Amino acid sequence: MNCYLCGLQAQAQQSGEDQGTELVDCSDCGTYRISSSVLKMLASRTFNYPKMRDDLHRQRQFNATSVAEINTQTAIWA
Numbered sequence: 001m002n003c004y005l006c007g008l009q010a011q012a013q014q015s016g017e018d019q020g021t022e023l024v025d026c027s028d029c030g031t032y033r034i035s036s037s038v039l040k041m042l043a044s045r046t047f048n049y050p051k052m053r054d055d056l057h058r059q060r061q062f063n064a065t066s067v068a069e070i071n072t073q074t075a076i077w078a
């Protein structure tokens, strides 16, 4: 698949413990979790890529033990 943020080649896996989310591993953006609601919204909207990346970075600094998450609350749209 391609990364939802940067569009480069990335690995995705269905997240087992939390259904409806996808875990994406991008060499450029790092690992992040994206919710199915946001995936549906992506059909008609696009991320504000620089701000979204900053926010993932902020989430990782805030809580290094959990995977940065893109859900309807954290998504930043263009």
Ligand SMILES: [Zn+2]
Residues within 6 Å of the ligand: 003, 004, 005, 006, 007, 008, 010, 026, 027, 028, 029, 030
């Ligand atoms: Zn990426």
